[in-house]
Amino acid sequence: MIYAPQSEPCPLPFSPFKSCTVPRPIGWLSTISRDGVANLAPYSQWQNLTFDPPMVMFAANQTSDGRRKDTVVNAEETGWFVWNMATYDLREAVNISAMELPSDEDEFLRAGVTKAACVDAPGPRVAESPAHFECRYLSTHRLRGNSNHGWVDVVYGEVMRIHVADEVITSEGKLDIPRIKPIARMGYYDYTTVIETFEMRIPEAHAAMAAGLEGKA
Numbered sequence: 001m002i003y004a005p006q007s008e009p010c011p012l013p014f015s016p017f018k019s020c021t022v023p024r025p026i027g028w029l030s031t032i033s034r035d036g037v038a039n040l041a042p043y044s045q046w047q048n049l050t051f052d053p054p055m056v057m058f059a060a061n062q063t064s065d066g067r068r069k070d071t072v073v074n075a076e077e078t079g080w081f082v083w084n085m086a087t088y089d090l091r092e093a094v095n096i097s098a099m100e101l102p103s104d105e106d107e108f109l110r111a112g113v114t115k116a117a118c119v120d121a122p123g124p125r126v127a128e129s130p131a132h133f134e135c136r137y138l139s140t141h142r143l144r145g146n147s148n149h150g151w152v153d154v155v156y157g158e159v160m161r162i163h164v165a166d167e168v169i170t171s172e173g174k175l176d177i178p179r180i181k182p183i184a185r186m187g188y189y190d191y192t193t194v195i196e197t198f199e200m201r202i203p204e205a206h207a208a209m210a211a212g213l214e215g216k217a
């Protein structure tokens with residue numbers, strides 16, 4: 001099977017595009033509006049970009065009626081957004097927080113999660129989540145779409161504060177990922193959970209490269 005997605009109809013009943021970029025980590029993002037309303041939404045078009053200093057991005061498609069997502073508007077207006085780690089135990093709250101609710105509705109209340117204060121960011125973080133990044137908004141890059149829904153705001157941020165709950169840190173000082181069970185997006189309505197890890201080291205990697213891969217500060 002081969003096709004050109006810009007000019008030919010998809011030969012499969014479901015588009016393979018999102019199913020090829022798997023698993024996608026979830027940026028479960030909290031913000032606060034200028035009027036003080038807390039907002040929460042998952043973004044699987046989310047990634048770390050670099051680590052020195054740590055920077056991240058998320059890509060928010062407009063709604064089908066052409067409105068920009070609340071997370072983007074809040075990040076631009078307040079200068080901050082917060083990443084919360086999405087876990088298997090929190091999966092239902094993550095899903096509920098994806099509902100397109102009016103911007104004056106508190107989505108922490110709707111999702112049934114607790115607010116914890118941030119150090120720098122004005123908005124709350126999800127208390128039940130084991131790890132958080134407080135991100136300072138840097139810029140938005142708008143990419144043209146073929147439809148209202150296709151237009152996308154790519155938002156960049158710098159991680160200014162990292163929180164990790166003590167109980168998910170191993171005796172070696174690493175995050176206990178199989179215990180945390182982060183969830184990730186696949187295609188269609190499918191998700192996966194990270195419950196198993198394996199290690200590989202690059203042969204003859206020099207010290208600086210190894211340190212970067214290992215995540216040494």
Ligand SMILES: Cc1cc2nc3c(=O)[nH]c(=O)nc-3n(C[C@H](O)[C@H](O)[C@H](O)COP(=O)(O)O)c2cc1C
Nearest residue numbers: 041042043044045059060061069070071098099100
């Ligand atoms: C797991 C998951 C991942 C999602 N990823 C994205 C995404 O990357 N970009 C996007 O525009 N919408 C994404 N959505 C839909 C948004 O979460 C949804 O439009 C939400 O209402 C946006 O909220 P906001 O307007 O409060 O920012 C995703 C939904 C789910 C359930």
